[in-house]
Amino acid sequence: MLLVYTHKISPRLKYVFKHICTRVLGIKVGFTTKIEEFIAHDNMKMSYTKQQLGNEFFVKSHDILFEQGLSEIEINIQNWDETKCFFFNGDKSAIPFDIFSAAFYLLSRYEEYLPHVKDEYGRFIAIESLAYKEGFLEQPVVDIWAYKFKEALQKQFSKFKFPTKKYSIKPIIDVPSAYNYKLKSIIRTLGGSIRDLTRFKFKNLYIRFVVILGFQHDPFDTFKYIINKQKQTKFKFLFFFLVGDYSTYDKGINPNKKKFASLIKRVADYSRVGVKISFFGIDKISILKKEKSRMEDILNTTLKASRQSFSKLNLPEAYRNLVELEIQEDYTMGYVDHVGFRAGSCTPFLFYDLGYEVQTPLMINSYHTMDYALLKNRSLLDKKKVLNEIINQVKQVNGEFIPVFHNYTFNDLGNWKGFKELFNIILESVDEA
Structure with missing residues (x-):
């Protein structure tokens, strides 16, 4: 089990850690706010807070996982090897971005709660999304980040065996x-036939009746x-x-x-x-x-x-x-x-x-x-x-x-x-x- 030390165990934090650790990587995750419990844990562990405790595996936290409701969030997209990420957290972190906060932003569909332009059916459209605008829509970035996190963990906890998952x-x-054409009411069939006639779609009209009569599939x-x-x-x-x-x-x-x-x-x-x-x-x-x-x-x-x-x-x-x-x-x-x-x-x-x-x-x-x-x-x-x-x-x-x-x-x-x-x-x- 991975034990996470943090200053506050919020619903958002538990939600996103369980997605990345358990659903994507297949490992159990627990949380603590007690330093003594964290120190005593003799398995894989990390701290997720503002300041590193010592020389442990540390990821500096963004504020979004400890907030409630919606707020104005500044997002600065940066390159990260073959992918992109946001919420850069400096050099002291084991990984250069707070992937948990970034993943929460995407998984919760935070941006779809904010004002946006809808299409004729009232839908949120791709070109309005952060992923489309920043060029990472065609990458499963949350999963990619999860595997980068796994790679960093493996370097520090080489004896831990991660389960394997298959495509x-x-x-x-x-x-x-x-x-x-089949199983339509007489009114709908007549309406469709008249529409075909007025639009000169005689082939459609022919197919309609040979299908209804059972001569064609x-x-x-x-x-x-x-x-x-x-x-x-x-x-x-x-x-x-x-x-x-x-x-x-x-x-x-x-x-x-x-x-x-x-x-x-x-x-x-x-x-x-x-x-x-x-x-x-x-x-x-x-x-x-x-x-x-x-x-x-x-x-x-x-x-x-x-x-x-x-x-x-x-x-x-x-x-x-x-x-x-x-x-x-x-x-x-x-x-x-x-x-x-x-x-x-x-x-x-x-x-x-x-x-x-x-x-x-x-x-x-x-x-x-x-x-x-x-x-x-x-x-x-x-x-x-x-x-x-x-x-x-x-x-x-x-x-x-x-x-x-x-x-x-x-x-x-x-x-x-x-x-x-x-x-x-x-x-x-x-x-x-």
Whole structure:
């Protein structure tokens, strides 16, 4: 166990040390404010405070972990070997930056509580982030810092054996609508047909009716292919089905349709299934509660995971609602149009509520690329290059790579040509690890 001496054991301090030490590096960590207890500890130990006690392993602390609420924080980004960091702490420290304070700033999403420009859907966008502005969005900096910390510890405590961790993947299959034409109401089918006619999309109109009549496969129905892929890997895929009501933003299948419910159950036989929260369910707990209940009735089990429509997050309210409804995991944290690490880490972390100053039980699984972000690269070769680069970043720190693909991504039509191949690269990346 690593024992940390500090002048004050705050909730923030415990939260971030447990993420870096336990979740990333796999070692237990304890805390003390008593010098006698610190001196008596005969295992790995360090001090984290303003002044070094003697010649012990020492990291000079920044104030952020001992504060409450939000404050104006001056951030000066500096280079640190192959990466970047902030909160420089001078020459006396065992490492040149207070990585714990820097990691807390990123993991708590401190900057998302501050005034910022939102997009048309009310989302925090990548170009507003510190990571994007300073050029480290495509690095899991929190994990990189953790391994630098480990390296420094090993020099001083050479007899301590650190556990090893392996690279892993957790593919997300987002299902806003299971079918493009099937299981739609007569009104929706007529509306879609009229829209095709007025826009002279006669091919779409033809496909619509041959699919409805059963002569052709629905282009969104790729579930057989995905399940076959699931059978080829030990890593469970996680499907998120939309079961919310039809609205301006969400145009899924009516959850009361028996064939739709049967599809969800069939997928759940092979993979994990969570709920895709509708756009209006993100902010209204009454709608969220209804959608959670619907999915639990279909699955006949307690719902554990969620993902929010359009990857929209309103912090802290959206996560507080999930905590209140006892949802254990969320997969919304990420950027739709940029590859990278929104919270700076490729290790799942608990949501820290800055408003209440408390660590919650909600595990945040930040995703690192979405199929739409890869669309920005025109050629398949460029898409492969970007994907391999982000995978290699995760591999270097033995993290967990979380990509988001949609069910229609696998139809190999139009813009989605070649995406089956990209998905295979992700699945095969584990064998190469």
